[in-house]
Amino acid sequence: MVNKVQIAFLFLLITGFPLASSLIAAEKGSSVSAASAASAGKTGVPQSSSGKATVAGDLKETLFKRGVRQMKAGDYAAASRDFLKAVNVDFIFSDLARYYHGRCSLALARKESRSNSAAGRKHLEQAEQSMMRLVEYYPASPLLYKALVDMGRIRLELGNTEGAIHAFRKALEEASNRPEIDYIYTTDGPAAVFQLLLDALESQRKWGEAADTYFQRLTRLWLRENGHVLRQRLVELGKKYKLPYVERKYYREMAAIYSRTGNHARVVEVLGNALGSGEKLPDNLNRIMALSLSAIGRKNEALQQWRLMKMKAGRNSSLTLECDYNIAGLLKALGQKDEALKIWTAIASEHPKSYLADNSLLAAAQCNDGEADLRLLERVVWEYTSGDVASRSMQLALEILEKQGGTAGTIPFLKKTISLARDTALYPFTAFRLAEAYTQTGKKSKAHSVLETLVKESPDDYYSIFTRLGPERINAMGFEGTKREVRNFDHGLRLSFAGLPKAGAGPVKVADHILALRLKEHDMALLLLHDRIRKVPGDLQSRFNLCLAYYLTGRYNATIRNAESFWNSAAMKKSFPKLEYLAFPFCHxxxxxxxxxxxxxxxxxxxxxxxxxxxxxxxxxxxxxxxxxxxxxxxxxxxxxxxxxxxxxxxxxxxxxxxxxxxxxxxxxxxxxxxxxxxxxxxxxxxxxxxxxxxxxxxxxxxxxxxxxxxxxxxxxxxxxxxxxxxxxxxxxxxxxxxxxxx
The missing domain is CATH 1.10.530.10 (Lysozyme)
Structure with missing residues (x-):
């Protein structure tokens, strides 16, 4: 829940930045574009050739505010009348007034239906009309998604299931156009709307369309969804749509899902059935088939599958390289190590800039039993100085060098590596290991110099932290009773408001009004902020405000995601140092x-x-x-x-x-x-x-x-x-x- 203090924060967070380009589209097809909003003068309200328009706009705003007060007091009939009057081309809140008119009609329907079902239905129809007009007249409104969802729900109550299906489909289309909707709407998000759509289709016994809808949605989301939910959905799917039929028609999606959930035997079965019925598998499914065959121990068949894929792929393609890499791995597993070594070495030599070159070199280095090939490990580290492959190769190389010449024998290798990896992810680990080697060989001043540079250049890297604090201090902090010290956990965020300008004269800011009126339309404010950042990527204030708005409305996942992204900007670090609190928020x-x-x-x-x-x-x-x-x-x-x-x-x-x-x-x-x-x-x-x-x-x-x-x-x-x-x-x-x- 958002408390009063947080509402106050929300009012402050949006003030002081121009948002004229996000003005809402106007009634009956007239829209307030970014250009017209910018030229609207210092007030930011669209101007008319007559001064009467401004007076009318002020009147509409007064009506709107009165409607809000009445709505909060539970007088939905009076509020509904005021909102309807406030809908006007010259009023900046026309779409919100239209939406609130629909919500008031919906509230009246709930109230009336207890005693008078006819009156309740009439209010439901009025609510539907309001949402329909909002969708028709304000296609660019941030409220479009919410209006479509509400319209679908209302149509279900009215018994218009076909109309509800149409509304839910349009809502999902809007969500696909605005990826942030997934993060902003916590209760009526795309997943919930998808379920409403699926239920509506099933109620109409449109099983084929329901299955199509299911897989269209699942195909978009299966990479992000978790295995637990997917497995549960597959069980439900089998009960509803008869799984054998679904597996035949949607073998592509089913194979991808089974692969993602680790059920490789089912992958082979589903794709085998598809091949048996004459289907030609695309490259991605041939790849899944080969990997699944290997995973269940059918290595000879997997080898044959990769070789067939290579023949079809032609020469010098990324798929050919992938086939060669996997063929080599299977040959090694089948005991043909010399042939595997030859293939991996060729990939690294002939395609040194490919995404598999470093993996191939590491595989080649470990191809023979016993100790890895130091020469090849050094090549991986020095030629590919970033990523996990270089890190793993360095570990192996250091073990070999230490066996051969003790700790002193690792120093030349580490010195060369640190000179090549200065601006890569490998640098902190290399610097740490070099300092450790210097210390163990009695060169403490050199160790100190290396660590000093590491801490200065990468202060928040794991190895810098380990260097500065040491394991003893880190462990002591964990158990020294710091609970009382962190009770004032919001202090850092409160300090960040000191630099924000106060509300006052200047362009009208839509998100300001939403929060200043305490309408709790946080979703709309967040969407407007996203629009602002898309249109003006250099607006640092809006970036900070977006992260803060996510935090104060309890959307911590989106807070961290955006704050981490923005924190990579040197300009953001300089202008908004408190953004780091939002990348590492103290939650719950x-x-x-x-x-x-x-x-x-x-x-x-x-x-x-x-x-x-x-x-x-x-x-x-x-x-x-x-x-x-x-x-x-x-x-x-x-x-x-x-x-x-x-x-x-x-x-x-x-x-x-x-x-x-x-x-x-x-x-x-x-x-x-x-x-x-x-x-x-x-x-x-x-x-x-x-x-x-x-x-x-x-x-x-x-x-x-x-x-x-x-x-x-x-x-x-x-x-x-x-x-x-x-x-x-x-x-x-x-x-x-x-x-x-x-x-």
Missing amino acids: AAAVLKETDAGQKVDPLFVQAIMREESRFKHSDVSWSGAIGLMQIMPKTGAWIATKRGDSDFRDEKLFDPSTNIRYGSWYIDYLSGNVGRDLFDIAAAYNGGPGSVAKWKKKFGNLSREAFVEAIPFDETRRYVKKVIRSYAIYRRLYVPVSSGK
Whole structure:
């Protein structure tokens, strides 16, 4: 819920930036374009050749404000009359007045239908007419999507299912034209509208059209949707549409979904049936077929599939390279290592700038049993100085060099690498390892110089943080009782308002009025801000305001996504340093502080770091594996925690509740601190990879330094996760503890 303080913030956040180009399209086809709005004078209200137009505009605004007051007071009949009068070409809020007229009619319909169904139906028809006119007269309005959704719902109530289907389809079209709608609308978003459309089609027994609609939507979303939801939908689909028929007609989509959910046997079955019925598979499905055959152990068939694809692809195409790369991998698996080595080496030599060149060199280096080929590993690192492939190759190369010549033997290799990788993602890791090598060989001044440069050039990189704080300090921060220090968690954001101009004379700003009138039309304001940024990409104020608006309306996932994107701009960093608070927001503060005060020993900022990296604070998130909510808790783990806590009424759905999820996640972190030790690195690793895995790794790598232990984690996902969590935690500490505790 947005409280009064946040509403006040929302009023402030939009003030002081020109938004004339976002004026709403006018009634009956006349639109207020960006150009006409800009030329409207200092008031920003469209001008007429007569002064009467301005007076009329003021009158309409007065009527509109009175309508808002009446609507809030529950006098929907009076409000409806005022909104209808306010609809005028010279009034900036014409589309909103039209929308509110429809909403008031809808409220009256709900009220009247209890005692008089005829009167209720009449109001429903009036509401439908208002929404229809808004859609017809204001095609560029930010309210278009919402009006279409409401129109569809009203038509369902009126029994006009065909009309509802049309409205829902148009709403989904509008959502595809405005990607931000997915983030802005939290209850009536495209997923909910799609379900309404599907239900409406099924109620009309339009099974084929329903299946078509389902797959059109799913084809767009399957990459973003999680495996848990897809598997559930496939079960429902089989019950509704008879799965064999669907698999035949939609084998492309079904194969892609089965592949994404790891059901490779079903991929082979579905595509095999398609081939048997005479279908010709496109390249992407041939690729999926080959990968699935390999995954279920049918390597000879997979090899044949890749070779057929290569024959069809021709020479010198990216598909040919991919075929060669995979053919080499299968040949190695089948024992033909020399042939595999020849193919991988050829890819790297003949196509050095291709996306598979570094992977091919690394594969070639590891082709033979025993120690990897140092010469090829050096080529990967020095020729391809960014990405995970170069990082993995460097690790292997350092191990070999250390065996051959001790720590001193790694220094020339690291020095050359650091000179080549200065502006790449590999630089911080290389600098850290070089400083470590200098220290171990007694060259402490050189180590200090390297680390000083690293911290200066990449202050918030994981390795810089590790250098500045060290594992002991990081762990001490996690358990030193900082709960009282971070209670004033919004202080940094409040400071950011100091630089915003006050509301006053100047161009009329649509979003200002929406918030100043406290209409709570946050969705409309966000859409207008997106429009503004698209039209004026250099408007830094609007960028900051957009992030702040997302934050203050509880859309934390979109807050972080936009803030991280804008933070890459040097101009944004200079003009709006507080934007970093929005890239690392302190969310669900009351629940986090309560749970970390309730016997849990861990720092609430560490809980924030976990939540940020797990779900980006999206409480409805479900992972591919089925983990739920803010802290991504598996249902089985949730049930186990509930048993340990003595919660007898646990259900999986409770994990979607932010307070419950934070309670269980905080408890689990506390449990892990007792299981794997009071070490944030180990706790983060156990949270992602499981305490059993951490116990095994500690037995195997327990004698390594903390940094080396993290690098030795065999799970790529867990290794990256630990670094991301520790980095986020350190940034949270830097942002929130100093401003609240004075330390």
